Amino acid sequence: GAVVSQHPSWVICKSGTSVKIECRSLDFQATTMFWYRQFPKQSLMLMATSNEGSKATYEQGVEKDKFLINHASLTLSTLTVTSAHPEDSSFYICSASPTGYEQYFGPGTRLTVT
Amino acid sequence: QKEVEQNSGPLSVPEGAIASLNCTYSDRGSQSFFWYRQYSGKSPELIMFIYSNGDKEDGRFTAQLNKASQYVSLLIRDSQPSDSATYLCADHSNDYKLSFGAGTTVTVRA
Numbered sequence: 387g388a389v390v391s392q393h394p395s396w397v398i399c400k401s402g403t404s405v406k407i408e409c410r411s412l413d414f415q416a417t418t419m420f421w422y423r424q425f426p427k428q429s430l431m432l433m434a435t436s437n438e439g440s441k442a443t444y445e446q447g448v449e450k451d452k453f454l455i456n457h458a459s460l461t462l463s464t465l466t467v468t469s470a471h472p473e474d475s476s477f478y479i480c481s482a483s484p485t486g487y488e489q490y491f492g493p494g495t496r497l498t499v500t
Numbered sequence: 501q502k503e504v505e506q507n508s509g510p511l512s513v514p515e516g517a518i519a520s521l522n523c524t525y526s527d528r529g530s531q532s533f534f535w536y537r538q539y540s541g542k543s544p545e546l547i548m549f550i551y552s553n554g555d556k557e558d559g560r561f562t563a564q565l566n567k568a569s570q571y572v573s574l575l576i577r578d579s580q581p582s583d584s585a586t587y588l589c590a591d592h593s594n595d596y597k598l599s600f601g602a603g604t605t606v607t608v609r610a
Contacts, residue, residue, distance in 0.1 A: 418596055429588065429600045430544070479543045486596045487549075488534065494543040 387413050390482050392492035399470055399499055407465045407495045409480030415460035416482035420489060421453075424477045436463045470499045502527045504591045506601035514609050519576040521604050523589030526570070533572045534598060535563060536588040544588055547574070579608045 389412040399405050409419055417438050422430040434444045434455050442455035454466040463482075467474055475498050481489040503526040513519045523533070532551035536544035550556045550563040550572065562575040576583055586605045590598040 420597070429602045432597060435595075435597065483596065487532070487592070488546060489598060490546060491536075491543040 388484065388490040389413050390480065390490050390492040392480055392495050394495060395493060396496040397498070399497070401471055401499055402469055404466055404468045405470055405497060407467075407478055407480075407497075409463045409465070409482070409492050411461045411482040411484070411490075414482070414484040416484060417460060418483050418486055419457060419463040420481045420483075421455060421463075421465050422479045422481065424479060424494075430479065433465075467497065470497070472499045475499045502530070502591055502593065502599045504589055504599050504601040506587075506589050506604045508602055508604060510605040510607055512607045512609060513579050515579060515581060517579050519579045519583065519606050519608070521574040521576075521587050521589070521606070523572045523574075523601055524570055525572070525591045527591065527593075528567075528570060530570075530591045530593070532592040533563070533565060534590040534592060535561075535574045536590065536600075537583075538586045538588060538603065540585075547587075549592075576606070579606075581608045581610050584608045 391410045393408045419436045421433045424430050433448045434442045436442045436455050436457040438457045444450045457463040479494040481491045483489045506523050534549040535547040538544040548558045550565045556563045560577045564573045584607050586603040588603045589601040
């Protein structure tokens with residue numbers, strides 16, 4: 387149980403384009419989902435907390451107009467990186483919680499912006 | 501600001517030995533802690549969580565929490581080469597967020 391999927395697993399895009407990443411909880415409902423970013427050899431950095439039916443809460447320093455988050459249902463959250471630039475290249479990981487306590491992570495999406 | 505600190509390692513142990521990982525946290529009000537394992541290039545996977553003082557065992561893993569010392573640890577018994585990974589300690593806050601430490605890299609030598 388507690389399986390979280392992400393799509394796509396990797397994506398390459400050109401500078402200036404937008405990329406959408408989907409996060410789904412497959413066998414449970416998640417009122418809260420989280421989006422993280424991880425650069426090589428660094429720990430996870432929380433970008434935003436996503437609650438179903440309401441606006442996401444962004445961490446300090448994360449541009450909400452650049453990283454658009456939509457939590458459309460209890461099993462789906464999406465992250466759109468708008469006008470991507472090479473410095474946005476990173477490993478993006480979502481997590482979901484069935485209880486608001488433990489978090490289960492998706493497999494991650496590796497974004498490369500050329 | 502919450503801080504979770506871990507020794508970055510790498511920690512190298514022979515196969516079959518006990519690997520001991522340590523984590524300290526700054527927020528005395530923190531209630532619960534999570535240990536995740538992350539293989540290179542993969543996302544973290546939950547090992548276990550602990551919220552009461554003392555020990556909690558799950559298979560070859562034992563988490564230990566000492567709130568007075570603001571210290572949480574993870575023991576891996578009978579270490580296997582497949583345990584080679586980075587182990588992340590995380591502090592859980594009331595707003596459901598996790599604050600992660602930098603992680604400790606463990607290498608189990610066959």
